[in-house]
Amino acid sequence: MKLTIKILKGEEYVIDTTDESTILDIKVELERKSAIPVEHQKLLLVGKTLADEKTVASYGSIKDGTKLTLVVKKPDSLRDVIQRHFKKYLQEEQSQRLTNEFMxxxxxxxxxxxxxxxxxxxxxxxAKKGQRV
Structure with missing residues (x-):
């Protein structure tokens, strides 16, 4: 089956898939075609987010020719990632102080x-991403 993925900025991609494919499989294929990293992709069907672990078949309304919308998520800043990690183990004040020192x-x-x-x-x-300078 073919699905059309519409990116909000205008581009469209056609992805070949099966009922057994997961949403993550679709995202991986879309990364190959669009160079948008999987972790920055959010696929929507009629405004509802599709879960990575679910299969195409688990969404009864996805058929051949269905159009999905891709929202490209902005990556978190280094500061946010570091502070979120510190918050797992420390209190708010300590995590802020350590984040500030780290930065x-x-x-x-x-x-x-x-x-x-x-x-x-x-x-x-x-080079690690397989591109040339």
Whole structure:
């Protein structure tokens, strides 16, 4: 079966799938076609979020030719990720203080990097993703 995935900014992609495919399988295929990471994808059917672990068949209204909407989620900032992690183990005040200290130290280390260092880091990251600089 073919599903059309409409991205809010206008592009559309056609994905070949089966009833046994999971929503995550669709997202992986969409990542290959669109280069939008799976973790930034949110698929909607008539405004309702589709769960990654469910199959196409579990949504009775998904048929051949169904159009799904893709919302691209903004990734969390480093500060938010660090603070969320600290909150798992510490109280709010402690997690804020440690997050601030971490970010201050991180920013200081970034400031010490040369442009050559930054270019090498960027090249390494792109190479890991299979892209060229």
């Amino acid at each position: 201050k130290d991180f920013d200081g280390k970034i400031q010490q990097l040369s442009l050559d260092d930054l270019e090498k880091i960027a090249s390494d990251i792109l």
